[in-house]
Amino acid sequence: MDTHDSGVARPVLEGPDIARVLTRIAHEIVERAKGAEDVVLLGIPTRGVFLAQRLAAKLEEIVDAVGGSGRKIPAGGPGRKIPVGSLDITMYRDDLRMHPPRALARTDIPSEGIDGRLVVLVDDVLFSGRTIRAALDALNDIGRPRAVQLAVLVDRGHRELPIRADYVGKNLPTSLRETVKVQLAEEDGRDAVLLGAKPTAPAGER
Amino acid sequence: MMRHLISAADLTRDDAVLILDTAEEMARVADRPIKKLPALRGRTVCNLFFEDSTRTRISFEAAEKRLSADVINFAAKGSSVSKGESLKDTAQTLEAMGVDAVVIRHSASGAPYRLATSGWIDAPVINAGDGTHQHPTQALLDAFTMRRRLTGPDAGLGQGLDGKRITLVGDVLHSRVARSNVDLLHTLGAEVTLVAPPTLIPVGVETWPCEVSYDLDSTLPKSDAVMMLRVQRERMNAAFFPTEREYSRRYGLDGDRMARMPGHAIVMHPGPMVRGMEITAEVADSDRCTVIEQVANGVSIRMAVLYLLLGGNEPAVTHTRPTASEEK
Numbered sequence: 259m260d261t262h263d264s265g266v267a268r269p270v271l272e273g274p275d276i277a278r279v280l281t282r283i284a285h286e287i288v289e290r291a292k293g294a295e296d297v298v299l300l301g302i303p304t305r306g307v308f309l310a311q312r313l314a315a316k317l318e319e320i321v322d323a324v325g326g327s328g329r330k331i332p333a334g335g336p337g338r339k340i341p342v343g344s345l346d347i348t349m350y351r352d353d354l355r356m357h358p359p360r361a362l363a364r365t366d367i368p369s370e371g372i373d374g375r376l377v378v379l380v381d382d383v384l385f386s387g388r389t390i391r392a393a394l395d396a397l398n399d400i401g402r403p404r405a406v407q408l409a410v411l412v413d414r415g416h417r418e419l420p421i422r423a424d425y426v427g428k429n430l431p432t433s434l435r436e437t438v439k440v441q442l443a444e445e446d447g448r449d450a451v452l453l454g455a456k457p458t459a460p461a462g463e464r
Numbered sequence: 465m466m467r468h469l470i471s472a473a474d475l476t477r478d479d480a481v482l483i484l485d486t487a488e489e490m491a492r493v494a495d496r497p498i499k500k501l502p503a504l505r506g507r508t509v510c511n512l513f514f515e516d517s518t519r520t521r522i523s524f525e526a527a528e529k530r531l532s533a534d535v536i537n538f539a540a541k542g543s544s545v546s547k548g549e550s551l552k553d554t555a556q557t558l559e560a561m562g563v564d565a566v567v568i569r570h571s572a573s574g575a576p577y578r579l580a581t582s583g584w585i586d587a588p589v590i591n592a593g594d595g596t597h598q599h600p601t602q603a604l605l606d607a608f609t610m611r612r613r614l615t616g617p618d619a620g621l622g623q624g625l626d627g628k629r630i631t632l633v634g635d636v637l638h639s640r641v642a643r644s645n646v647d648l649l650h651t652l653g654a655e656v657t658l659v660a661p662p663t664l665i666p667v668g669v670e671t672w673p674c675e676v677s678y679d680l681d682s683t684l685p686k687s688d689a690v691m692m693l694r695v696q697r698e699r700m701n702a703a704f705f706p707t708e709r710e711y712s713r714r715y716g717l718d719g720d721r722m723a724r725m726p727g728h729a730i731v732m733h734p735g736p737m738v739r740g741m742e743i744t745a746e747v748a749d750s751d752r753c754t755v756i757e758q759v760a761n762g763v764s765i766r767m768a769v770l771y772l773l774l775g776g777n778e779p780a781v782t783h784t785r786p787t788a789s790e791e792k
Contacts, residue, residue, distance in 0.1 A: 346489070349503040349775070359776035361482065362489040367496075399498045 267439060267454030271428060276411065276449045279427035280309070283409050284316035286425050291376055294321055296404065298372055299342040302381045302393055303363035307344040308444040309411060310380040314342040341368035345379070345400075350392035367400055377403040378425075382440040384410040387421035412451055414438045466779055468580040468589040469769055472600040472644040477624060477651050484608050485621055486768035491761070493530060501767075503775045504533035507564040512554070513592070514540040514570040519735055519759055520592050520602070524567050527766035533774075536563065551575060555584040563587050565774050573597035573640075588773050596638050596699065602734055603644035605765040607652055609758050610689050613730050626653035631683050633659045633715055634693030634742050637666045638700070641734045642693055646674045659683050661715065663704040680715055684724045691732040692717050692742045708741060718744040722752065730754050 271279070288294045294317050301310030317340045346363040348354075379393050390408060397406065409425035414432045432438060432453065439452040466474065475483075493499055509528045513521055521537075528535045538554075540546065545554060551570075558566060565588045568576045573595030580589040593599040611620040614628055630649050636642045636658050649656050650673035657675040658665065669676055677683050684690065695711065705711045717731065725731075731743075731753040739745045747753060773779045 349501045349771070354503065354775060355777055357776050358778050359772050362486050362771075364489065365492060395502070399500060400496060 267437070267452035269450045270430060270453045271412075271451035273443075273449035276427070276451070279411065280312055281316055283425045283427060284313055284320055287313070287317060287378060287407075287409070288320050288324075290407075290424070293324070294340065296375045297340060298368055298370065298375045298377050298403075299340060300345040300367075300372075300377055300379055300393075300397075301342070302379065302389060303344055303346055304445060305440050305442050306379075306381040307364075308442045309382060309409075310342050310344070310378075313378075313380060313409065314340040341370050343368045345393055345396055347389060347392040347396050350395045352388055352392065365396075372397065372401040372403045374402070374404050376405050376407065378407045378409050380409045382411050382442075383438050384408070384413045384421075384423050384426075385416060385438075387417045387419035390421050391419050411440060412438055467773070468576075468591075469600050469773065470577050470580055470589065470591045471598045471647070472603040472651075473598075473647040475600070475648065475651060477653075480604070480607070480648060480651055481622060481624060483604055483765065483768050483772060484611060486772060487604075487608050487761070487764040488612075488617060488621060490530075490767040490771070491617075491764040493767075494760070494764070499530055500532055501530060502532050503771050504528070504531040506534075507774055508534045508536060508562065509565045509567060509770070509774075510536040510538055510558050510563045511592075512538045512558070512566055512568040512570075514545065514568070514575070515593070517569050517593070519762065520569065520599075523759065523762040524590075524592060524601075524766050526763045527770055530763070531767055531770055531775075533564075533770070536561075551579065552582070552584050555579055555582075559585040559587070565590065565770070567592050569593045571595055588779070590769060590773065593640055595640065597640050597643065598647075599640040599644045599734075600648070601762070601766055601769060602641050603648040604769070605758055605762040606641075606645055606691065606732060606734070607648055608761045608765050609732065609754050610654075610730070612761070613754060613757075614688055614728070624652035624654075625649060628654040628688045629657070629686055630654050631657045631659055631687040631690045632693060633680060633690060633717070635664050635695045635704075636660045636669075636693065637664045637704070638696040639693045645691065646672050650674065657683055657687075659715070661705050661711070680717075680721065681724065684721060685726065687725060687729055689730050689732055690717065690725060691734070692737075693734070694736065694738055695741055712741050716742050716744065717747050719746040719750075722747050722750065725752075732758060735759070 291297050299310040299314050301307035343366045344364050346365045348360050348362050407424040410423045411427040412430050413423055413426045414430050435456050437454045437456055441448055441450045443449050493501060511524055525535055567590045568579060569592040575594050576589050576591040591598055591600055610625055632642050646656050657677055659677050659680050665676060731747055733755045735755055737743055737748055739748055
């Protein structure tokens with residue numbers, strides 16, 4: 259097995275893969291939202307926020323290209339900014355009472371608001387689904403979107419709630435003994451998705 | 465681990481910065497259509513006020529309600545305390561009712577410490593001002609206001625108040641706000657100067673981590689923030705200065721004195737202000753005066769403290785005060 263050196267995480271997505279995957283998700287959003295006119299991207303801290311910002315930049319490129327090729331120009335015209343923000347879910351977590359209080363991250367709702375808009379939640383890894391449930395609760399206190407969709411870079415399975423992603427960068431079947439770690443240049447200095455063994459497992463067991 | 469907030473001196477720098485950073489996020493909730501967070505849902509907080517208070521009591525209540533806690537308000541007036549019930553019996557009554565936290569204001573210095581360490585009640589205790597001892601949430605909201613004004617709401621994240629020159633003017637002797645502020649501002653790296661008539665400087669001030677001056681005019685040009693303290697006539701049992709006119713002429717802040725402060729410097733006051741005594745109406749109403757801002761920031765700070773003490777299974781703030789058994 260190539261994971262015999264447990265502790266050393268194996269990259270499953272590298273920088274160019276992540277860029278390609280985000281471009282594809284951006285195209286899917288434009289296709290499904292028919293032009294991304296009322297899309298608001300909300301990233302879940304920490305890494306979801308950077309992914310949301312990258313997606314917004316790609317969406318702006320796509321929308322501009324469509325406008326520039328003489329086809330139907332979307333409302334707002336070329337050069338339109340896609341609203342992007344962040345949504346901290348710390349205080350909505352269902353395990354809040356099981357840990358010491360966590361430091362809060364930034365919630366930053368674009369000035370346009372979310373009422374009547376298509377909110378796309380962006381996160382790095384979809385796992386139990388509990389984070390997304392908390393995010394839906396948090397959204398409830400902020401406004402009433404037209405619809406909420408979910409974009410994730412990696413779906414590693416093992417859902418504990420009836421939640422699925424609308425846009426998935428990579429489906430990554432994992433065992434519960436494995437960890438999935440997303441690194442992004444903004445936070446970690448490099449782009450990668452790493453698959454490793456849980457640190458609690460004794461090293462070199464096999 | 466620290467379960468209580470009794471004194472600003474108990475806070476480490478990391479704790480204090482964590483509270484200020486958390487308050488910065490709490491402040492953003494005030495801009496939302498639904499000003500509520502679910503962090504303390506199902507927890508009961510009792511506001512135990514043995515001494516009069518307007519802004520602190522309302523501020524704590526607003527903070528508790530914004531965090532979805534259930535609030536019980538207790539004022540000594542109109543309660544069994546006026547029939548002679550002791551603090552111990554009141555505390556045990558609250559314990560029996562299953563209160564999850566107690567916010568206490570008391571005219572006796574040390575009452576919150578007694579409540580926290582006596583074993584009468586198991587819940588965390590937050591000091592909302594005790595006698596002439598401490599008022600830690602006031603010091604935190606003052607530091608929060610200074611950081612927001614002098615460094616900026618976002619630029620200040622993760623930082624203390626290093627090198628900032630803060631001047632506290634007035635009735636230091638009777639002021640729990642001054643004691644808490646000296647402790648906390650020193651912890652955060654600020655340079656604190658107390659200015660007051662010698663009669664209103666407490667004995668033992670030389671052990672405090674601050675400078676003392678009797679001359680307001682020479683201190684003002686070297687100040688980034690000037691905090692005026694109220695002359696607490698209700699606690700005065702002797703003649704500490706000849707006349708009010710003389711006091712306000714030497715230690716009151718008026719427009720001329722404010723003009724001598726650096727351009728970026730702010731004027732603060734913990735409230736309630738006595739206009740014409742320690743501060744003139746001209747200064748109180750100017751845009752350099754942060755009194756109203758301090759009140760708004762007070763709600764954010766108290767939300768942060770309540771969240772960090774009660775929001776999880778154990779407090780996020782570490783402990784530096786020895787327990788009662790260690791002191792013996």
